[in-house]
Amino acid sequence: MQTLSKAHEVGQLIRVRCFNCNITRHYLPGDLAKLVGDIPFWDVDRHMRCERCGRRELDVDILLPSASEGMKIRVRRLVEVRMVRRVIWMDDG
Numbered sequence: 001m002q003t004l005s006k007a008h009e010v011g012q013l014i015r016v017r018c019f020n021c022n023i024t025r026h027y028l029p030g031d032l033a034k035l036v037g038d039i040p041f042w043d044v045d046r047h048m049r050c051e052r053c054g055r056r057e058l059d060v061d062i063l064l065p066s067a068s069e070g071m072k073i074r075v076r077r078l079v080e081v082r083m084v085r086r087v088i089w090m091d092d093g
Helices: 004-010 029-036 041-047 067-072
Strands: 013-018 024-027 058-063
Touching (some): 004 029, 041 058
């Protein structure tokens, strides 16, 4: 089974493409594992949505770029995780 930690060890990248707006982004498997856990790469789409359109219709693939390909690919890196605390009120009666 190809998990995110194994993909990170080998130096692979996770490619995520949105079917709706046709944008492709590349992520380090180790960064994704920090967010969703050490899951198989094909389950990543269940935990993500497109940042541009907000939809969950994503195509996830794994790739091992050559040195020349790796120089051309822009990889999105995890900078920080912010947790939002939202208060919801309800009136009685």
